[in-house]
Amino acid sequence: MFKEVSLPLAFYNRDTWLKVAFFGVCVFMAGFSLYFTDGLVNKLEEREKQQIELYAETIRYVMTSDENADINFFFERIKKINENNTIPVIWKDGSGHLNSINIAMSESLSTEEKQTLLQSKLQEIIAENNKPIEMDMGFQKEYIYYGNSKLLKLLRYYPLSQLLVVLIIGFLGYIFFSYSRRAEQNRVWVGLAKETAHQLGTPLSSLTAWVEILRNEQSINPEIVVELSKDIQRLETITTRFSNIGSMPILKEEDLEELISSFISYLKIRISTKVHIEIKSALIANQVANVNKYLFEWVIENVCKNAVDAMGGTGDMLIYLHEGKNNQLYIDISDTGKGIPTANLSKVFAPGFSTKKRGWGLGLTLAKRIIENYHEGKLSIKSSELNKGTTFRISLPKPAVS
Structure with missing residues (x-):
């Protein structure tokens, strides 16, 4: 079974803590962004709900007031609400007729075509799961359906874009650390190889000289000298190998x-x-x-x-x-x-x-x-x-x- 061996080369694990720290920062940034944006979305969602409830209550008051009541103030309120938001609203009266606010429609459409379009938009709004607001007119009940504003929709997708950015930064950081590690490893490989080749050079020259001396000794078995020569050639080959590390062979x-x-x-x-x-x-x-x-x-x-x-x-x-x-x-x-x-x-x-x-x-x-x-x-x-x-x-x- 393969077993992990502790290396004296510290560079293999030296940058591990940097990767962990960088990963931790990325996770914290992503988590904080998601938490903060979620809170912001919830507050804006509640604010829009209150705004539509106020709008519905104002309409109900206007529609059920007696003839002598001064309702100009409430008309102004309705007008301001209409002008100051991008919330799509569909008002369904007791007969099923639909009216809308902040829903783009071509003026060239007929009444039937507008109603058909609003029915389609109504289904889209219902799919957003905002509970419709009921208006009790006394003789009938009418409903206000509302969707999410453009700002709220953007904020819902904003965390995803932020998460994507964090992931990209994390990926680039990982590439950077990996490249730095490989670069450092390469420097160690090259330094170790070149130094080994250099250190082998001097004793090899000496051994070669000694073999030549031994060749002339009659008392030495020639086969021993031959084998020694082979081993010296082998060492020279090893030296050449190390010399080639770090440079393009x-x-x-x-x-x-x-x-x-x-x-x-x-x-x-x-x-x-x-x-x-x-x-x-x-x-x-x-x-x-x-x-x-x-x-x-x-x-x-x-x-x-x-x-x-x-x-x-x-x-x-x-x-x-x-x-x-x-x-x-x-x-x-x-x-x-x-x-x-x-x-x-x-x-x-x-x-x-x-x-x-x-x-x-x-x-x-x-x-x-x-x-x-x-x-x-x-x-x-x-x-x-x-x-x-x-x-x-x-x-x-x-x-x-x-």
Whole structure:
């Protein structure tokens, strides 16, 4: 099972509190906006209801007053109410005839057409769930139906627009923090790689000189000198790999099957003899891919060593080369190991996750970076089943035919 390893590299989690704080501010802004606007909407809704109730009471008073009553004041009140609001109002009298305020209608419409239009508008107003106001005229009951004003409608949708703005700000903030984190990680990768290459340079020069001295010693077994030379070449390859990290490496057309076969031959004598590695290819003969030999071998090494560890040093490994969709070349590396739990599939390439008790868990992270950042390809988990094994897939673009 994959286990999380604590990294000495603080940058992996340093900005977590900033993301949490930023997310908290966004949630607070959204919550406060919704709460404040909801309160404002409720107050405006109550105010409009009182205004329409006053309007209905004024009409009722005017309609039921005796002939000698002075109702000019109330007419002025009705006029002001009509002029100072945008609340759509439909007045339904006892006979079912409809009159309206703040509902646009063409003057060219006939009386029947206006009534038909008002019936349609009435249904829309009823759908807004404002309770109609009843007016008792003594001999009959009439009703005032009213909808929401333009301002109230705008305020109802305003929180949604604010929430959208907060979400956009939150998304942009997340992008910013993620970009900053990746940028810092990249600087650490590059610094670590360059410093490692520099530190290896001096002892390598010394070891090369010592090997030349040993070649001339008759008492030294020549096979030992040969093996030492191979290991020095290996260290030089590693130094070249680290030197290429952080700068755009030079890609060359390499015979993919030959390159992998050559490296696996080297790897076989350096891993458990109980691991059987088989290479199968469905590619055309001498199929090439644009790769940086040193970095690509590093990827194969990391994935294969991960497979060996997953099998506990005993099992079968199959490397299958074939062509996929959209002019892609696939390298599928399968093992018969313990597999990866579903919960950890998305974490395999994250720094700090490893199957081993020791180590930083950076091998697969580096491999993914090399393939995707430098080779325009993709490294992913094709499949994994507990206690049966895992298949990693490396995808590379097929070179264009010149």
